[in-house]
Amino acid sequence: MTSTYPNSYYAATAKGVPALTRLEEDITCDVCIIGAGYTGLSAALHLAEKGYKPIVLEAERIGWGASGRNGGQLGTTLRKDQSELEARYGTDMAQRLWALAQDSVATVKSIIERYKIDCDLTPSILHAAWKRKDAGDLEEEAAHMREAYGYEKLRYVPREEMREMVASTRYWGGALDEGAAHLHPLNFALGMAAAAKEKGARIFEDSRVLDISESDPARIRTAHGTVTASHVVIACNGYLGKLESRVNGYIMPINNFIIATEPLGAEGAKALIRDNVAVADTKFVIDYYRLSPDGRLLFGGGENYSPNFPKDIAAFVRKPMLRVFPQLKDVRIDYAWGGTLAITLSRMPQFGRLAPNRIFAHGYSGQGINVATLAGKLIAETVSGTAERFDLLAGMKTQKFPGGTLLRYPGLVAGMLFYAMKDRLP
Template identity: 55%
Template structure:
């Protein structure tokens, strides 16, 4: 039975027992007001409370209601921007530090799960696979660069024959296997962070959509039925920012991604299509990604759109991507299909910024949200408490505004995505 107030999904139906948090009523005084109860906001609130701050966390819907509770659950090291490109933009020392923080982000997720005993189907291993033979060399060069230049050994190149043994198909051509990466049930991870934050003293308010706020001296945040007065405001809205803060809205583009869940598979089929129980993501621009759930369902993500509406039958929409690589699964029953809205940036790097002296933002994780959003929340907490070095490293990565800002970004993105979708299929 799905949790009340959540969109229908496998994650909502398999969520751990959850308490409801009240909506904001009247005026509240707090040190920090966090807006958004996804991974960023939950992590920021938890880490701030552990530092002794009073924290109020406002969520327009329910804890983990957005992309944090609907995504593919992959927790992987690295960034979307290549290390050499990063060096060109920010210099070698900063690029090396950003690489190390990507490693820290995965360790942080594991540490929080262990310390707070969060039950979220945590499993080990992520593999990126070549969807075309021409992509294999890029994966091999990527592995060699990380091993030889970055000194990172928890990664290996997987030859086509071994990929076929691991995934039961010859439609993938090579692999980049991150042995210390992980995957999990994202909604249960979010709910676990919320429970830990509340235990640490955070006041969580659900169904409390922020209508306006004012930073600076005497900062205040308003909802329909209440107001928070705070010393600092942290924006953790990501793809659901909307028009709340026009100064940063043009830095991100909300896009929709979709997932299905099959009926539970027997053990033999599980081992055939995913021998080592890894999370898989392929090399297409509009990627396919899949994993096995805790109860042996195949969770497959595929396809995107860039409108305000989801397909009417998400399961059928995603199924065609699954069958392109595993046509033998055509008779599997599709039990769930759902979508979520994430935020991408033009350079596919997270956008961190100090918009005003007491107003911070972290958003735009571009598909790396489980690990980097958890880290982003921690770094905002550190910045508020006076240790902003790591936060500032991210903020110094240039984040271009989408051409045309919020008005024209959609037509430009759709044209670009259609081009790359054609490249996925024909080149």
């Protein structure tokens, strides 16, 4: 195996990393899945549970991309809040999307429970208001969710209580979502892979797909072997690259970065985040953070829009961390890493078919743990003949980034810098 995981806290604490091989044969199967992140692994597991024998081809390692490097926050939406979805799509559609969002969270929790995946699943995400107006918006959304959706697990947290829950003076209030959770993202991916293999899926690492034929069945070629499959699932997200030019202009790869401090001790960790909830703020370029089981602060902050990561990721992320927690100025940083995700213009995921036998899902815009896992489940439903829920999401129209794949970056950078500037205004 030529590829290794990046030097992250997650890689250092990974459990059950399998010894897999690359594809070195010619295989025929019902379904070939490209990508062993949450989308591909969930599709493989749900298909295997239905009796299929899917093949998964991964260019690197299981969970090597965003699935094994992210902030570990298991949200309860499809990325946009319900008020925004109502304004954009109408009340009926928003209600249907909420039902899918609730299923996405339940699906992740069910997989973890049924297959006894050891991934530190811990309750609750606290959404923190960076500005005074944001606090009012969070209070209104909590009330709306209770009244219009009967969702009682989201409550407003006033400013005084916020300061008791999080040792920072930065926030004007918040909303605590007790239906949400946080977890070890790489161990969740590895656990899902083990479950899929147990049910009969085959996973090949170090098996980058070079091309996919337009035939039916399709022929998927790697450097050392081929797969001939009745169905092809493209589950590459931020690492799609040039593999499928018909959809890569609808997503934008961007990079996020995370640091892990030295262990703070039980008292030090509790003093920072009293109830061990995950936290995500309301900035456009958000800060997101939580505690690890061994008492470290895992803090994500800052992003860039180029193919390259910053030379000193620790210094890059330390700045936003110290804006929130200046008391950590002398704390050692033990790990620093980055990862690439894919966003869409609408910030809603993109699902679709490129041919009757070619299906894809991507563009989770930072909400990948629940939405990508749901995507895999809906893909499995579609392959087995029940496409209504997949088609609901596939029917949501998305736009290409202006300028296509060559010119999208300058426009994105300009827009991101504008909103990042607004984050700094009172």
